[in-house]
Amino acid sequence: MPSDQVELTKQVKAASDIVAVVGSYIPVTSAGKVFKAVCPFHDDTRPSLDVDPQRQRYKCWSCGAHGDVFSFTMHQEKVGFKEARALLAAKVGIKLDEPQTPQDYQRTRLLDVMRWAQAKYAYQYLEADAGEDARKYMGERKLSGKSVRDFGVGFAPITGDWLVKLAIAEGIPADVLVEVGLTATREGQRGHYDRFRDRVMFPIKDVRGQVVGFGGRIMPNNPLAARGPKYYNSAETPLFHKSELLYGLDLARHANAGYLAVVEGYTDVMMAHQCGVPQVVATMGTALNAKHVAQLRRYVPKVVLLYDADAGGYTGVDRALEMFISQDVELAVATLPEGLDPCDLLVRPNGIETFQKVLTSAVDALDFKLNRLLERDPKPSDTTKLRIVDDVLGIMAAAPLIPGAAAQMKRELIITRLLQRLGIRHEKEKVIWARFEELRKIYEQREREAQQKEREQKARENRPTVTVRPDAVMPTTERRRGEPKAGPAEAAENQLAQLLLADPGLVPVAAAQLTPEEITHTGLRRIVSELFAIHATGTVADLEALRVRLDDRPDLFDVAAHKLQFVGQQMQDREQWLARLLKRFAEMKADAEANRAKELLTNASDEETMELLRRIQQTQPKRSAG
Ligand SMILES: [Zn+2]
Secondary structure, eight states, X not given: OOHHHHHHHHHHHHHOOHHHHHHTTSOOEEETTEEEEOOTTSOOSSOOEEXXXXXXXXXXXXTOOEEOHHHHHHHHHTOOHHHHHHHHHHHHTOOOOOOOOHHHHHHHHHHHHHHHHHHHHHHHHHTOGGGHHHHHHHHHTTOOHHHHHHHTOEEEOSSTTHHHHHHHHTTOOHHHHHHTTSEEEOTTSSSEEESOOSEEEEEEEOTTSOEEEEEEEEOTTSTTTTTSOSEEEOOOOSSOOGGGOEETHHHHTTOOSSEEEEESOHHHHHHHHXXXXXXXXXXXXXXXXXXXXXXXXXXXXXXXXXXXXXXXHHHHHHHHHHHHHHSSSEEEEEEOGGGOOHHHHHTSTTHHHHHHHHHHTOEEHHHHHHHHHHHHOSSOOHHHHHHHHHHHHHHHHHSOOOOSHHHHXXXXXXXXXXXXXXXXXXXXXXXXXXXXXXXXXXXXXXXXXXXXXHHHHHHHHTSOOOOOOOOSOOOOOOOOOOOOOOSTHHHHHHHHHHHHHHOGGGHHHHHHHOOGGGOOSHHHHHXXXXXXXXXXXXXXXXXXXXXXXXXXXXXXXXXXXXXXXXXXXXXXXXXXXXXXXXXXXXHHXXXXXXXXXXXXXXXOOHHHHHHHHHHHHHTSOOOOOO
């Protein structure tokens, strides 16, 4: 901090009185040399908080909270130091004169326009005839006038240039309206038009309560209602970053529930607040991401994600699991009964109680996933168990490393719980950690490569780029196959070789679905792999081509020729035959996998376990980024 900033801080501190500051939030009573208050930082009824005017400090004898005017304001207002200082300075009338950059001026200008627009929309809703249908719509949803005013809800009339005309009349430059995303220019024409028309307008505020964007709900009887999206959000503007905002956080951060719940809709948030459940926010129609979590984490240690109970919610759960694993947060998941949304549920008889019960009974994302899995499949196969283990390890490995002991404890907790709930022997923990380290190295390597690529790309294009972490993309390990073993497989292998020798046209079909390593018989494996290799060079994989490739093994060539001569020529319906054979190979592979999984959970060595975990990866569906 530059010295004038230090000086300023001293001035603000000297001008602020701790008793007055604390007293502006909670009742304080004189008790001799100190003042007493009920501590706002823990749940109490007795006056545990001492406020000492002599030392200008406070201390709670119960929870240990202590500090000066700045720390009290920071905790009470849940803001950073600079904001706390600004608040105190305003109270004592000190002008801070924070250095204003051109960006600051620009931002202030845009925020002013948003505030202006919000007032205009609100007037249309509350006072104008045009807002009647909007009032009816919100009334049908049982949202009270108080809620509407608290959230600043408005209405954008259907006229295409209502806002534009108002702005012109009041001397607001049209380009500012374009910049905040409220109007747009007609392509190839002059003039502007309103982007929000015939919509209920929900102001979207930043954490300080400043309007930075709008969500517009189209009126149900508008002809476009059936076609377009029901909700239309502000486009990205210098103020509005959809992926970082949480609707209602400006109000919900003051709730004292110990957690914040994330729902899906604006009206859900409003209704929850109206029903006395203020710890509720909503994303802007995007999945909860790390930025959201970081914001919520400033106010609470725990986030509860509320999903619709329908099938669509399940992909969201995997995403939540990633957040739970990768972020320093307790992330719990809950679903509402009967596929209701919070707004519908809350207005039902006992709806509030049910809603609160759902929130408090949320379980963390890992348990939620395991519960759902074990519900559908109470006795998962060993292969399934290992898949889940490696899935979770993959997410852990891809997550940015949260430094510190807490993060390591969290990883340990996850692995222990995973083993417990899936009934995997505790001794396997060591090898699971080794696999985790291995996956992490793969990700680190990938990330280095991605960064390198990005640098190269940036250098080529010579423009700034945003650094994007490679998301949880599962690594593809090298293809490895099981140990050769003799047995019933050999009959199928024999037939395959015959078939391919009889009809070289089938070689590409087989090569696309099978690797030679899947063939256990060494001689047959060599023949098939040579046929594949010949095909790969672009030549027909016939007996003549094979002769050259088997120069070192004339005996094998004789076997091949023999097969062709005696059996292969008689085969009918070759394509169908091949399809049946390939299916058998696939089944045998799955069986082998399952057997190996079973061995792992009984008596495999750690090395074998590791190998199996690696191989399990190949059968994982690739996760998509984002
Ligand atoms: Zn306390």
